Amino acid sequence: MTLPLTVPAALDAAAERDPTGEAVADGDVRLTWAALRSRVRAFAGFLSSHGVGTGARVAVCSPNTWHWVVAGLGILYAGATLVPVSTRFTARETLDVLSRARLSGLVITGRFLGTSRLAALDSLPPLVVRVPVEAAEPPVPGVVEWSDVDGTFGSAAVTPDDVSDILFTSGTTGRSKGAMSAHRQALGVAAAWASCAGLSPGDRYLVVNPFFHSFGYKAGILACVLTGATIVPQRVFDASSTLRLIEQERITVLPAAPTVYRMLLDAPDRSRRDLSSLRLAVTGAASVPAPLVARMHSDLGFDTVLTAYGLTEAVVATMSSPTDSLDVVSHFSGRPTAGFEIRLGDHDEILLRGPNVMLGYLDDPAATAAAIDPAGWLHTGDVGSLSADGHLRITDRLKDIYVSGGFNVYPAEVEQVLATHPAIADSAVVGLPDTRLGEVGRAYIVPHPGAGLTAEAVLAYCKENLANYKVPRSVEFVPALPRNPSGKVLKRLLRETPMPDPVDKATAGPSPPQERPHA
Template identity: 90%
Template sequence: MTLTVPAALDAAAERDPTGEAVADGDVRLTWAALRSRVRVFAGFLSSHGVGLGDRVAVCSPNTWHWVVAGLGVLYAGATLVPVSTRFTARETLDVLSRARVSGLVITGRFLGTSRLAALDSLPPLVVRVPVEGVEPPVPGVVEWSDVDGTCDAAAVTPDDVSDILFTSGTTGRSKGAMSAHRQALGVAAAWASCASLSAPDRYLVVNPFFHSFGYKAGILACVLTGATIVPQRVFDVVTTLQLIEQERITVLPGAPTVYQMLLDAPDRSRRDLSTLRLAVTGAATVPASLVARMHSDLGFDTVLTAYGLTEAVVATMSRPTDPLDVIAHFSGLPTAGMEIRLGAHDEILLRGPNVMLGYLDDPAATASAIDPAGWLHTGDVGHLSPDGHLRITDRLKDLYVTGGFNVYPAEVEQVLATHPAIVDSAVVGHPDPRLGEVGRAYIVPRPGVAVSAAEVLAYCKENLANYKVPRSVEFMSALPRNPSGKVLKRLLRDAPPDPASATPTTPVPPQERPHA
């Protein structure tokens, strides 16, 4: 296998020069044309002194510009630092400072806000991407249209650092996970193999490019296989349905909520979705009913579940031959040469060639995450079936103890997912003077369907042991999520309950109360 990203791009352009690499609205790039544009961008960086050992950040939504810039950074031999477009200016500046970047590729106005204007300090080289039209010039900032140059691929090695991906910071300050070229391509190849990705595929990349799913299991997987990259700037169900029909999309990975919203879309039946063949999703909660409807109502031939994290990207993935109940309740078998075992409290431990090199400038955090034997401590709780399938139970930090009994929110969320009036849910523990902690369920009702807190709690009582039943319910229009689709439970824990929405349960009968 090709072990550096520049070599992989060269191989793609030589293998199928006229094949369509990127389809983004009016912009259509063949693999030869993509490599040509990447060489221009890499030459531009080189002419400004950016090369081996330097770092360049990219903060822009999913467009063809990101593909060219991201691959161009790597082609020039520099290290790519993707930055979330959802970060505040403070968070962005923190990443740019800690990564000590030499250059920044950043969107101008996006979703009505100028990301560039919000930054009060900039690296030496800045390129502005015209995502929402041309804007007035900014002194010292290079416009995308003025980027020029050319160069051959830099002499990078498989062990050189290819990228630094900062974690979503769900538990505090984000950390920069470093990967080598061989690792970035290794996880992309493993994902592509399990997904049977190939040149005829047209891959709608809804997952942000700044996230490992969109970048490594998206852009790099397509570079390795020749599949067409069809970027979508922001997930919007109407636009997604249009793109599936117009671009003849075959592959559409995403969080479970993406598919649920497609199923609930009023105009879904009027769209031609017949080209869809593969969906890849993953979460602690993927209802079997959702998987079944993805087959029957959305027309996917294959639905796979997977498990990974920024520090390892792809750890497990189901196989097309797995039955529906296995796909719904498990996250597949180890892939990409990964070993898996369960540690204390059933924490999932991973070891393999694609576990990150470490956290940027943070040896203490690295030592805490990766033990001396090379096992990555994920913080996720799981279960392994006799045949090695991994089931994600929860996050260690999400577990709460009520009256001496451990409660895993994912188990409660699995039950809530089967209620016909509930489209999304999250359960978190909150302090309680008598029981220590009690659960609160945050519920997103299905559009147009009425459901009360009493009905939700009654349903839980019918299907769960008493100590697992949440003690209150709060209704929301949407749950707060990070770019990979994971619920930001810390925001729910920190937020005070809405008195108009939160409804306490009836007291627990003494004979049913949990005890130590």
Template identity: 65%
Template sequence: MSEGTIPAALDRAAEDFAGREALVDGDIRFTYAELARRVRQAARFFEGHTRVAICSPNTWHWVVAGLGALYAGATLIPVNTRFTARETIDILERAGVSALAITGTFLGTDRLADLGSARPGTVLRIPVEGVEEPVDGVTEWDALAGYDSRFTSPAQVNDVSDILFTSGTTGRSKGAMSSHRQALSVAEAWADCGGLTEHDRYLVINPFFHSFGYKAGILAAVLRGATILPQRTFDVRETLRLIETERVTVLPGAPTIHQVLLDAPERTDHDLSSLRLAVTGAATVPVALVERMQTELSFDTVLTAYGLTEAVVATMSRPGDDAKLVANFSGRATAGFEVKLGEHGEVLLRGPNVMLGYLDDPEATAEAIDAEGWLHTGDVGVLNEQGYLRIVDRIKDMYVSKGFNVYPAEIEQALGWLGGVAESAVIGVPDAVYGEAGKAYIRLSPGAKLSTEDVLAHCKRNLANYKIPRFVDFVTELPRNLSGKVLKRVLREENG
């Protein structure tokens, strides 16, 4: 094993922070020394496998199995727990996975059983919802305790550490490959910007199968000796309880998570004074939300960041940036990235941490990364004089109304200024007069009352006439993926 690998980082943490809590999940409380021992046992189980997949919610088992696969020298393939069996099998086959750690029953579905005979030859079952009947050819989690924990990792710094599959919302998912060096570099940059230390207690709500939960979560914590507290699914009451009882200091998440915390009637019954750092990010983060997070959720620092599966963390704000800058911009370049704007204002990224390429897809790789090494993100952005990036929208989300380009995120930002609007999503819909017109989906804050007329009057005061939505739909919730991003594709499908 060479320096600069994820196993080397874990070994260093086990030495430097041996007695500090590394992982807390219910009754489980592992020090870094104990975590490293468990990981080496898992590595012994995965020994000899080239690619290992994990399909499980955020639990301590995921951390041990994921780090164990990496420690064994395998490439880690995280699988979205909401994928259907067909989608999961597609990834397992395309990635050539020979070993799989998977939950049995989770959220009412037996994910292991659903795979049937398509499962790999080596399967480790992660217990999530109680004891389940034995399955022939499947190793139960408790069996890992019998494996020898003496293990030397064969991992090398430039080996492919992981393949993260894109969500596939615009087509078939693609597997973005990164090396150990790259994975640690983006995690280190995130930890630097957030000032993460061994005294932090980090509640990870972002799914581990996502780069934010895995790299800005698990790996960042290991690099700094912070305590990892996984949460299986976001439940506001459980989140409030964990913040108070476990004295959580770091709580990243999509803006909606923090909005729900602010709106929770139980919030004032809990001591949230331990919170110090929030990291969020989206096309729209209202200034008012940032200010409320600081005043009502006790955060000393609220940062925004921008990244994608192919680059993970490309820009990030810094402690000391004011609320308006944090809300309107996604920070400036980090992790060795260069940022510039290309045609139509598309955000282009270049640097040592751009993905190695897409798995077995040279055409898609060449389309995403040009001959000069610039990654074409598909996001439209603006750069200020200090190099801070504001994401205007996705190129594909832009629509044309009255002959003008309209970026929904600009309208959503304006709607965020209207009292009573908790969040919004705007799409373009077919219109006989304008070609396309805006339709705003709005979720109100608890107890708030607004009419369509109120919304349109506000828009008229704050937006050019061609940007004003023609339609307003009040909804109780917006469709989202597990990372908290609104699925505008679903909204567009509802409108034909």
């Protein structure tokens, strides 16, 4: 099959290849590929009727439902650029992204997880569409309800090199950066992932990875569009609900972060569910212990478990093979895929080069030049090693990111928020091992003299200003941070320091509700 070079062409091909095949299964909503294309074209026509088309940018901030699939593909079909926004962001974080993206439109969830995302925003783009998720809400002047979206659309004037999407990813400077990709690149990585996974029209793909993330959008929605696999979205990860969906929907493919599989294995009702349909798991974002891989085979029934490595700027860079041994899958992240070359640079930093490296960061040529050198190598900030036969092992990070429940957390971003607290003189955040989430944050705080600051107050402040996965799980007050002669904080020493007894520490308590970890 010839790979389509634009997303509209890929959707057209799917609808023509198998018009009656099931494209989306979301509760009572069942869409064939022909019906999905019809709804996508109607959404594109709606956008066009409001002057939104080629060159415009439209954001989607909504959980995994069929609405996201229609809206996301509809934006691309209209020739506009898709800007996925995390539903886990606070209003401050969301507004920052919306402002910098200079949007023409926004598709946003209504009340979700008890919070009205729309009500929290005091600045909106010209066109806003509200998606019903939990319950009906009162009308908002100037906001279009999803039920009122309709239109007709002609042909999609989209080229392979048009910018398809801008995915915002935090950086070590503490401010998010918008990684831009072209249609050919988005489809290129989706096709490579689908090929390694052996995805086919007979697969039923449970997408617990959030659509706002590249693994839910490109390795999820777009991979299914290319192969005809059925998209089964789950809006909130819950082990019992996931097990029920696997049984009811006869799920065959379930990619996720290691923590998802641990939760499924530990779920009290696992043994009562029929999981015999499962064939493929793809994981990554953290170490994958051999005993976990073994139990994924024996207790969850997966025929194949693969590991992968990627980042927003390249999506899927390496992936293991179904023929790899358990030991290789557990200790390595596979070989290069999607046309990538890989080599190790200074300090064994992982460098990537290939046709699917991002176009660059939105409005940030300096950051782009720092990330992609003149020879075209993307400097990932991750440290690794390569085996004799080309398998990649991730060993450390140059950037201080840690992975909590499958989500990258950038300490610099958390520290930037802490710096705005009037009682905090200095801070440093590090990631520490956690049996359930992989890693969690600990904040070391230097308070202003006489501030009377408590750990509970620090955590409350973080919860007000950061998405929950970024909130540190513990706080320790220290008189000063360890630094080298140039003034850099020696975080290695902080990671190696055991927590003292209760006096100056507090923990964040039980885990906040997880919208869903991702791979």
